Amino acid sequence: MRIVKFxxxxxxxxxxxxxxxxxxxxxKVSRPRQVVRRDGSLGNAELxxxxxxxxxxxxxxxxxxxRSWLSASKLFFDMKLQEHTLRKxxxxxAYLWPFSCGIKKDAxxxxxxxxxxxxxxxxxxxxxxxxRSEISYMTFRNQVYMxxxxxxxxxxxxxxxLFGATPYDFAAGEGEGKSSPKRSAANIINPVVQKQAESLNxxxxxxxxxxxxxxxxxxxxxxxxxxxxxxxxxxGVHYLQIEAVDYDPRSIFGVTPLMISTLELMAGYFLxxxxxxxxxxxxARSFSLSVAEESPYAKSDVVxxxxxxMQDLLRFGEKLGFARMQSVSDxxxxxIEEPENTPSAKLLRLQGSKSLFDYGRxxxxxxxxxxxxxGFDDGSVRLIEEAILNGISYQxxxxxxxxxxxxxxxxxxxxxxxxxxALMKEIWDKKSVAKQFVEQFGFIVLSDYVIGNRRDFDExxxxxxxxxxxxxxxxxxSDEKASLFRLAPTKEVLWGAVSRIIFxxxxxxxxxxxPGSVYRALFFQDQILSVIERLPAGVVGDGRRTIRQLxxxxxxxxxxxxxxxxxxxxETMDVQGVTLETIPGRGNEVLLRYDATSGTGDRSLEVxxxxxxxxxxxxxxxxxxxxxxDGALDIVIPNIYQGYDADHPESLIFLNAHAVPxxxxxENVLLTGxxxxxxxxxxxx
Numbered sequence: 001m002r003i004v005k006f007x008x009x010x011x012x013x014x015x016x017x018x019x020x021x022x023x024x025x026x027x028k029v030s031r032p033r034q035v036v037r038r039d040g041s042l043g044n045a046e047l048x049x050x051x052x053x054x055x056x057x058x059x060x061x062x063x064x065x066x067r068s069w070l071s072a073s074k075l076f077f078d079m080k081l082q083e084h085t086l087r088k089x090x091x092x093x094a095y096l097w098p099f100s101c102g103i104k105k106d107a108x109x110x111x112x113x114x115x116x117x118x119x120x121x122x123x124x125x126x127x128x129x130x131x132r133s134e135i136s137y138m139t140f141r142n143q144v145y146m147x148x149x150x151x152x153x154x155x156x157x158x159x160x161x162l163f164g165a166t167p168y169d170f171a172a173g174e175g176e177g178k179s180s181p182k183r184s185a186a187n188i189i190n191p192v193v194q195k196q197a198e199s200l201n202x203x204x205x206x207x208x209x210x211x212x213x214x215x216x217x218x219x220x221x222x223x224x225x226x227x228x229x230x231x232x233x234x235x236g237v238h239y240l241q242i243e244a245v246d247y248d249p250r251s252i253f254g255v256t257p258l259m260i261s262t263l264e265l266m267a268g269y270f271l272x273x274x275x276x277x278x279x280x281x282x283x284a285r286s287f288s289l290s291v292a293e294e295s296p297y298a299k300s301d302v303v304x305x306x307x308x309x310m311q312d313l314l315r316f317g318e319k320l321g322f323a324r325m326q327s328v329s330d331x332x333x334x335x336i337e338e339p340e341n342t343p344s345a346k347l348l349r350l351q352g353s354k355s356l357f358d359y360g361r362x363x364x365x366x367x368x369x370x371x372x373x374x375g376f377d378d379g380s381v382r383l384i385e386e387a388i389l390n391g392i393s394y395q396x397x398x399x400x401x402x403x404x405x406x407x408x409x410x411x412x413x414x415x416x417x418x419x420x421x422a423l424m425k426e427i428w429d430k431k432s433v434a435k436q437f438v439e440q441f442g443f444i445v446l447s448d449y450v451i452g453n454r455r456d457f458d459e460x461x462x463x464x465x466x467x468x469x470x471x472x473x474x475x476x477x478s479d480e481k482a483s484l485f486r487l488a489p490t491k492e493v494l495w496g497a498v499s500r501i502i503f504x505x506x507x508x509x510x511x512x513x514x515p516g517s518v519y520r521a522l523f524f525q526d527q528i529l530s531v532i533e534r535l536p537a538g539v540v541g542d543g544r545r546t547i548r549q550l551x552x553x554x555x556x557x558x559x560x561x562x563x564x565x566x567x568x569x570x571e572t573m574d575v576q577g578v579t580l581e582t583i584p585g586r587g588n589e590v591l592l593r594y595d596a597t598s599g600t601g602d603r604s605l606e607v608x609x610x611x612x613x614x615x616x617x618x619x620x621x622x623x624x625x626x627x628x629x630d631g632a633l634d635i636v637i638p639n640i641y642q643g644y645d646a647d648h649p650e651s652l653i654f655l656n657a658h659a660v661p662x663x664x665x666x667e668n669v670l671l672t673g674x675x676x677x678x679x680x681x682x683x684x685x
Contacts, residue, residue, distance in 0.1 A: 004316045009144065010272030012129045013121075019320045021121040022268035026069030028239070029079065029255055030112040031247075034097040034104070035060050035090055040361055042104050043094040052391035054082060061106065062086065062096075067395075069116055072260050077396065079253045084372045085385040095364040098249035100186035101169045103357075110186055111247060111255050114223070115267055116239040117144075138236050142205040144271065145222055145237040150202050151270025152220045153281055156244045157288040158266075158309055160184050161302050162335055163245040163259060164292060165343035168356060176355050180295055183344045186246050187292040193217045197285060203278050205233055218285065219243035240267075248343055249360060252367045261328045269316045296345035306336045377402045379414015379663045382678035392682055402660075406682055411630075413660035414678070415524060419629040428626065428657035429476045431509055435654065441625040444653045446636075448511040450474045451498050460510070461491055467512055470595055471497040474509035477598070477658065483568045484513065484536075484595035487575065500567065514653065516638040518596060519607070521619045522666050524630050524681050528616055530666040531608045534634075537563050537592040537601030541584025547573070548580040551592075554601070560664060563601030568593055598662055606669040607640060614644040618652055632661035 006014060013019055035043035042060040056063040064086060066078040086096075097103060100110045122141045130140050152159075164184030168174035174185065182188065189197065197217035201207040205222065209229055212221070224231075224238035232238075242263060247254030270276070291302050310332050317325045335342050340349065351359040374381055380402045387394035387406050395405040402413045410418050428434050435445035449460045451474075466488045472478040481504075483497040494510075501508040522530040539550035555562050563569075565580065569592045573579060576590060584590050596602040615637060622633060634655040644651055666677045 004269075004312055004319065005274060006272050007274045008129075009125065009147075012125060013272055016124065016128055018121060018124055021118045021124075022271065022320065023264065023323060024071070024118050025264050025267060026116045026118070027072060027075045027260060028066055028068045028070065028114040028116075029075060030063055030065040030114075031079075031254055032061055032063040032106075032109050032111075033254070034102040034106060034109060035062060035094050036097045036103060036361070036364060038093050038095070038361070038365070040103065040357070043090070052389075054388045054391060055086070060104070061102075061109070062090070067393075072257070072264070075260065076253070076257065077399075079255070080372055081374055081384055081396070082388055083253060084374055084381070085388045087368055087372075088385065089389065095361075095368050098247060098254065098360055098363045098367060099170070100166045100184075100246040101171060103170050105171045108243075109247075110219070110243045111245065113242045113245065113255065113259070113263065114239045115242065115263060117267075117271075138234070142222075142233070142237050145240060146202060146205055146208065147275055148267055148270040149220060149222055149240055150276040150278065150281065151273075152240070152242065152244070152266065153202060153218050154276045154284040155266065155309065156218065156220060157284065157291040157302060158306055159242075159244045159262075160187050160288060160291045161300070161306055161342065162262065162332065163248070163343060164296075165246040165248055165347060167296065167344050167348060170357060175357060181297075181344065181348055181356075182292065183294055183296050183342070184246055184292040187219070187244065187288070189217050189289065194285070194289070198282060201278070202281060205237065209233055246343070249347060249363050250367075252370055252372070257324075258328065258331050261324050262332070265313055265317050265322060265328065268320065268322075269313055273316070296339075296342060296348060300339060303336060303339060310336055375399045376404070377413050377660070379660065379678075380404050380411075381414075382663050382667070383411060383414050383682055386676070386678040386682040390679065390682060411681070414663050414681070415522070415630050415632075415661060416659050417525065417630045419525070424627045425659045428628070428631075428659060431472075431474055431656055434626070434657055438622065438625055438654050441622075442649060443622060443625070444649045446511050446514065446653060446655065448509050451508045451510060452502060454495070454499075457495055457498055461494070464510060464512065465491075469494070470511045470513055471501065472509050472511065472595075472597070473501055474507040476506075480564065480566055480568070480597065480600050482595050482597040482600075483571070484593070486513070486594050493571070496567070497571075511655075514636060514650075516636040516653070517640075518655065519611075519635055519637055519640070520604075520661065520665065521623075521633045521635065522661060522663075522677065523623055523628060523632065525684060526620070526623070526629050527684075528608070528619060529677055529680050530606060530675075531611055531616075531619075532604040532666055532669060533607050533640075534596035534665075535603040535605060535670070536594055536596045537569075537603070538589050539584070539592065541586055541588045541590065543586035544583065546581050546583050547578060547590055550584075551580075558668070561599065561601055561668070563592060565592075568595075568600075598665060602665075604665050604669045606666070606672055606675060611637075611640040612643045615640060615652060618644050622652075622654060626657050628657055628659075630659075632658040634658070 037043045054065055064082045066075055070078060102109050126137050126140050166184050166186040167181035169185040199211055201211045214229060221241050222237040223241040226232055245259055248256050294300055314329050339345060376399060383406055384394050384404060392407055397403045397405050404411055427437055432448055432450055439445055451457050468486050470484040472482040481500045498508045518534045520532050520534055521528055539547060551563050572591055572593050578590055593600055619633060636653040638651060663677050667675055669675060
């Protein structure tokens with residue numbers, strides 16, 4: 001049995017119990033991808049971004065870069081957020097090409113994976129053992145990085161065998177019938193570049209810097225945030241940059257957890273085991289080239305070498321208690337013991353009768369249609385999207401609580417900041433209490449009755465009989481079970497609407513309705529960002545389609561705000577004397593609800609530029625009374641063009657306050673189209 005032998009560094013790490021630091025490597029990943037249309041042509045990815053640390057655009061190529069420096073789990077979460085954002089901005093007929101060789105000549109599409117060891121590991125190693133060698137801390141640190149680097153260069157063939165997934169160089173015209181498939185067309189270097197690679201000296205950082213420019217044909221290099229590489233010798237290596245793996249075309253992100261886990265395991269192994277001699281690198285480089293060029297179908301000479309190195313890696317991981325050992329072990333063994341399961345070979349098996357190019361087109365479309373659940377609510381996702389698109393720092397703080405940091409500001413659910421009062425939110429959620437609270441400041445509110453059971457309902461019905469009323473959740477946001485009756489309902493019809501709410505264990509509120517339109521004012525940091533008129537769901541006839549077909553058409557065009565036909569919608573159509581099979585005349589509007597409850601297919605009309613400014617002043621006064629710095633106010637205004645008259649306070653009636661309103665209501669508006677409220681919030685830093 002082969003035994004894993006540690007060198008001096010490895011022995012110190014084991015003796016001082018520092019092995020845990022090896023599995024706290026920090027990561028950063030850049031993913032340049034070509035944008036390709038459905039027909040297989042190169043797309044135009046001109047998104048107009050400049051000096052953006054997360055998103056760079058150059059003609060038909062976009063490059064997404066994660067935040068620095070992340071644990072493996074946070075790395076993939078960040079890639080998910082960025083992928084989600086990019087999908088929305090490149091359009092419906094544009095996709096990300098899944099291979100590391102583009103459809104047209106490119107400047108390098110392979111992922112750039114950066115890894116950085118914990119700084120504390122270097123400091124503890126130096127202080128506990130290597131300070132006595134009388135070399136400087138920075139020299140020691142650089143030597144450690146170069147040691148690990150030599151290991152990766154020597155075993156690059158191992159990465160190509162495990163992760164090679166580009167059988168053809170499409171831009172060079174390669175494909176079925178024209179050339180033989182390769183294990184990794186993206187990793188093949190021509191003789192001129194090969195000669196350049198042979199001149200690199202990896203003995204120490206000083207020699208490397210003298211023999212290298214900013215490029216590195218080996219695709220594995222020391223790097224840092226330096227305009228001039230010569231600074232690195234004095235200021236130190238910041239990280240290792242690895243470009244020796246192909247994208248996995250069957251993965252949404254191209255970079256997979258197995259890649260990161262394998263690199264992490266290899267980095268720890270190279271750090272703790274014996275040095276790789278620089279004299280062996282030339283032979284290793286030639287072997288890497290032959291592995292990249294070989295047919296994925298051929299019986300490979302690399303299998304035996306790969307098996308032996310894998311065994312060393314796995315023993316090392318088991319000895320140190322590598323957390324993901326079992327899953328990594330199973331995956332590596334499958335690819336090495338059954339070579340037909342290596343990525344290139346598997347792709348060629350799965351493509352079927354299609355060309356690999358056409359199969360790649362199918363893959364890019366499948367990848368992009370896969371649902372990406374970020375776990376955040378609508379408002380938080382919108383802020384993160386705009387932060388990514390505008391190059392503003394962002395940090396998912398508590399995803400399960402919808403708390404993110406944008407710039408220096410903590411924001412919950414896209415709108416609520418630390419200036420909000422938890423006590424006031426409890427008041428706002430209890431609608432009757434909130435009304436009583438604002439009445440003392442001279443604001444008009446609608447009369448209401450809170451119902452918890454049938455006895456309550458029977459008691460108050462005589463007081464509201466014959467009146468127009470609305471029914472909603474008494475505490476917290478309302479949902480599709482809310483109803484509005486413009487004409488006085490019968491007792492049993494009204495009880496049906498009330499019972500739908502209290503059936504779920506909630507209390508219902510019956511509120512009297514007055515003439516006027518309902519508006520929502522959105523506040524952020526005491527400023528009004530938007531005022532929308534809330535319009536109920538409805539369809540406009542074209543003289544040909546039924547109401548059902550008109551609804552289906554609307555739902556197809558707006559998948560974020562679906563119209564669902566429930567009891568309220570049926571009651572509203574009954575009042576108008578229509579059914580789902582009715583064909584409305586051209587231009588005739590059929591309302592599906594009388595209320596504009598969020599999430600029922602409701603519509604919004606932006607009126608901030610139209611509303612008389614006197615209402616804005618009054619809204620700010622109302623927000624101040626409620627201590628609402630961030631959130632939304634629902635109000636009724638009979639006429640927004642006629643100025644507010646303090647002698648007639650009924651011209652502005654308070655309905656509700658919301659701590660976490662949906663930003664989408666203010667973004668997807670009629671007439672003007674989409675307006676970018678999230679960007680307004682993000683830019684207010």
